[in-house]
Amino acid sequence: MTLNVGIVMLVHTALHRAEQVARHWAGAGCPVVVHIDRNVPKDVSARFREALGSDPLIRFSRQHKCEWGRWGIVAATQDAAEMMLAEFPDVRHVYLSSGSCLPLRPVAELAAYLADRPQTDFIESATTADVPWTVGGLDAERFTLRFPFSWKRQRFLFDRFVELQRGLGIKRRLPNGIVPHMGSQWWCLTRQTLSAILGDPERRTYDRFFKRVWIPDESYFQTLARQYGVTVESRSLTLSKFDFQGKPHIFYDDHLQLLRRSDCFVARKIWPRADRLYSAFLSGASGTAQQAEPNPGKIDRIFARAVERRTRGRAGLYMHSRFPNYGWENGQTAEKYSVFQGFADLFSDFEPWLARTTGAQVHGHLFAPDRAHFAGGHPVIQGALSDSAGLRDRNPLAFLTNLTWNMRGERQCFQFGPADTQKIVPHFGTDPNAQVSIISGAWAVPLFKSNANFADLRTTAARYQQIESKMLAELRKPHVKARVRVWSMAEFIEAPMEPLQTIIDEIGQTTGRRLTEAPKMEDLTGFGQFLQNLKNQGMHPYLMGDFPIDPSPTNTRRKPRKPYLVR
Amino acid sequence: MRAWQSYRLRLQRRRWRIRAFRKRRELKAAADRTSVISRGDVLVFSTLRNERRRLPHFLKYYREMGVNHFLIVDNGSVDGSSDYLARQPDVSVWRTDKSYKRSRFGVDWLNWLAMKYGHGHWCLTVDPDEYFLFPFCDTRPIQALTDWLDASSIKSFSAMLLDMYPKGRIDAQPFEEGMNPLDIASWFDAGNYTISKNKRFGNLWIQGGARARVFFPDQPAKAPALNKIPLVKWDRRYAYASSTHMLLPRGLNLVYDEWGGEKASGVLLHTKFLDTFHEKAVEELDRKQHYSASVEYRAYADSLSQNPDMWCKWSEKYINWRQLEILGLMSKGNWA
Numbered sequence: 001m002t003l004n005v006g007i008v009m010l011v012h013t014a015l016h017r018a019e020q021v022a023r024h025w026a027g028a029g030c031p032v033v034v035h036i037d038r039n040v041p042k043d044v045s046a047r048f049r050e051a052l053g054s055d056p057l058i059r060f061s062r063q064h065k066c067e068w069g070r071w072g073i074v075a076a077t078q079d080a081a082e083m084m085l086a087e088f089p090d091v092r093h094v095y096l097s098s099g100s101c102l103p104l105r106p107v108a109e110l111a112a113y114l115a116d117r118p119q120t121d122f123i124e125s126a127t128t129a130d131v132p133w134t135v136g137g138l139d140a141e142r143f144t145l146r147f148p149f150s151w152k153r154q155r156f157l158f159d160r161f162v163e164l165q166r167g168l169g170i171k172r173r174l175p176n177g178i179v180p181h182m183g184s185q186w187w188c189l190t191r192q193t194l195s196a197i198l199g200d201p202e203r204r205t206y207d208r209f210f211k212r213v214w215i216p217d218e219s220y221f222q223t224l225a226r227q228y229g230v231t232v233e234s235r236s237l238t239l240s241k242f243d244f245q246g247k248p249h250i251f252y253d254d255h256l257q258l259l260r261r262s263d264c265f266v267a268r269k270i271w272p273r274a275d276r277l278y279s280a281f282l283s284g285a286s287g288t289a290q291q292a293e294p295n296p297g298k299i300d301r302i303f304a305r306a307v308e309r310r311t312r313g314r315a316g317l318y319m320h321s322r323f324p325n326y327g328w329e330n331g332q333t334a335e336k337y338s339v340f341q342g343f344a345d346l347f348s349d350f351e352p353w354l355a356r357t358t359g360a361q362v363h364g365h366l367f368a369p370d371r372a373h374f375a376g377g378h379p380v381i382q383g384a385l386s387d388s389a390g391l392r393d394r395n396p397l398a399f400l401t402n403l404t405w406n407m408r409g410e411r412q413c414f415q416f417g418p419a420d421t422q423k424i425v426p427h428f429g430t431d432p433n434a435q436v437s438i439i440s441g442a443w444a445v446p447l448f449k450s451n452a453n454f455a456d457l458r459t460t461a462a463r464y465q466q467i468e469s470k471m472l473a474e475l476r477k478p479h480v481k482a483r484v485r486v487w488s489m490a491e492f493i494e495a496p497m498e499p500l501q502t503i504i505d506e507i508g509q510t511t512g513r514r515l516t517e518a519p520k521m522e523d524l525t526g527f528g529q530f531l532q533n534l535k536n537q538g539m540h541p542y543l544m545g546d547f548p549i550d551p552s553p554t555n556t557r558r559k560p561r562k563p564y565l566v567r
Numbered sequence: 568m569r570a571w572q573s574y575r576l577r578l579q580r581r582r583w584r585i586r587a588f589r590k591r592r593e594l595k596a597a598a599d600r601t602s603v604i605s606r607g608d609v610l611v612f613s614t615l616r617n618e619r620r621r622l623p624h625f626l627k628y629y630r631e632m633g634v635n636h637f638l639i640v641d642n643g644s645v646d647g648s649s650d651y652l653a654r655q656p657d658v659s660v661w662r663t664d665k666s667y668k669r670s671r672f673g674v675d676w677l678n679w680l681a682m683k684y685g686h687g688h689w690c691l692t693v694d695p696d697e698y699f700l701f702p703f704c705d706t707r708p709i710q711a712l713t714d715w716l717d718a719s720s721i722k723s724f725s726a727m728l729l730d731m732y733p734k735g736r737i738d739a740q741p742f743e744e745g746m747n748p749l750d751i752a753s754w755f756d757a758g759n760y761t762i763s764k765n766k767r768f769g770n771l772w773i774q775g776g777a778r779a780r781v782f783f784p785d786q787p788a789k790a791p792a793l794n795k796i797p798l799v800k801w802d803r804r805y806a807y808a809s810s811t812h813m814l815l816p817r818g819l820n821l822v823y824d825e826w827g828g829e830k831a832s833g834v835l836l837h838t839k840f841l842d843t844f845h846e847k848a849v850e851e852l853d854r855k856q857h858y859s860a861s862v863e864y865r866a867y868a869d870s871l872s873q874n875p876d877m878w879c880k881w882s883e884k885y886i887n888w889r890q891l892e893i894l895g896l897m898s899k900g901n902w903a
Contacts, residue, residue, distance in 0.1 A: 384757060
């Protein structure tokens, strides 16, 4: 007594595994028709036939040369299916599988499942317009162009011939108005549908057409099943995942639990040396859930993640197998970060204040000429990133990307200024993750407070002003993607709380609370006079905006020094 | 790339291959078992000098990984390395006392052996202090990787050199024969690597890690290169250029994705920093057989005499390859 399901098996490599699987099917009462690729060496296929020949349930169909993407595979399938229908009258469903497929559930469960659905064809089949799987840009053109050349062996001719046909605008007509469908080549069809396809009076027309279609094994049965199928269930019973190049993912020993829990009937493709998988699934140990629906969700997710990793990668990661060209990073840095220029000059306790209000990691001047001033003054931080100026300046961008990558999940804030090494500035500009806030001209405050020789101060001030104006120009270029905010110092101290509130809100670690505490502003009494002195010396400080000489504008605004509520 | 440049690289490759061919005379077979190599075997190529203590674990590690045969050049060991190797059933050894430097740091010798025995095989070129890790290496043998690479038409596989070091003084724990060096040198730097592109050969140039941090903070440009392409489906027309950092034809150097994705890649755990290191550094300084007038060893010798603790508060302790993958030091790519 044979089961209601017959297995057509296309075999071309790892024949010892195919043999094991064929025995497993036949042992459970399934008729098996094996097609051996004609490319398999004669002695190998002879040995294989001999090993299986004694089994009454195993037959061998006429051999064809099978090459990926060409007609041979379909021809082999047709012959094998015809043989199956002719020789095993009990068979109600024909299941197409390959030598690297592995049944995951007891054969009886598959038979029962199909017996419950006697009219259903399981074949993934979708119109070309609706599928995203096609790789290489050929989808509808698979049917409208001719493909006489092999993609594997004659790639040059293949490509040129496609171009030629596109150039000439040649299109084939689809016979009898069929609507091309595509899908996984591993199907399970009812005797009714399959015999209708194989016995169609128009079959020669269709065969002639599909012989010149590219990858017909993904479209021949998929298209024709739509003509005859009573109930077409557009999914494959074979668990088979494809990567971004359209090549099947392979299962290994460590997928054992995943495969077990998937409740799929058959999986492909199995690595031929996955001994544990073969011994576990072919040993005949019974499944747990008798009538469970196949549930490949978890495996789907794992393989979808793999494709995502291969095509998009992890944002902000630079490594030896991911080094994106400029503009292709999917995030130049791993995390948003904030750059503050002039704030620490204007407010004496800016860093601790910022750390308190935002809870972010607040560094000093990371790009200071002597060393990177990490938060807390540590010589090394996460990822063993060193504060050495030499290492940092060797590749400032890598320093920044390393910092954000090592600290991902935590907002980074740091100070910047005209005294720092400026090579990194253009990178701030192009990075959407950067939030750059600048109080222009605030660098004059420490100069004003310092006790240095005025002639030196004047030179330093001139230099800083030049550097800062260059930086501002850089950050105002049209391609800048960073969030850049610039206030002149005069403008800023008019109403410091508003800009501070905006910046803090954007950092977004506080939940929309108003600032209750302001940082302590330096005493600016006499600052206007200091600027005037610079002017008198022939230097023109303009970045800080207009400060009246006297009375100092800060004399009237003491308020920011005290904690207060802005309402 | 312009045709002229391409032509020049072709000439360069040819020069290296001729060089390798001429250097074959320097190698004397101490044990030649290459006849047991069969189709599809994965081969390990290595050059060494006085590494007797490391060898048992080295061989064990790669045998367990599924490597079928070892082809090793012994450059004048006096500690019995080559006798030990000659006794192993799956090792072929060649001896030479000729200059390491003049064979371009062993590259010519290995290019020759690979040309002769590696054609059509997956060849893994590693030093005895390098431990190769690839995704899923704890559950899958190396043939799983090479089969997958074959199926994906990938011919070369990248692995960054990751410097491992002990906590405390380098010489605090003695390294005995047969020990796993990773039990002592189990720490590494996770996130301080810098990358730039080598336009001519198309490979990446990676620097950083513990060596740059400890020994080269003041001359970072001289810090050693960490990019390596140790696993290659060899063809006799290929040639390694300098160590396994890069090779020709240059398409083999394109082991990284430029459009945002991640290609699959591994790591070479570099267990150089054991108690044996100090004497080695002194000896190598004396022999002057290393790269760029042994600038590296000079830097070591200076720093090592002062404070040989490479460990810092943010060093990571090695657990497994998954940890390295999360840290972004290697990637599964689309292998799952």
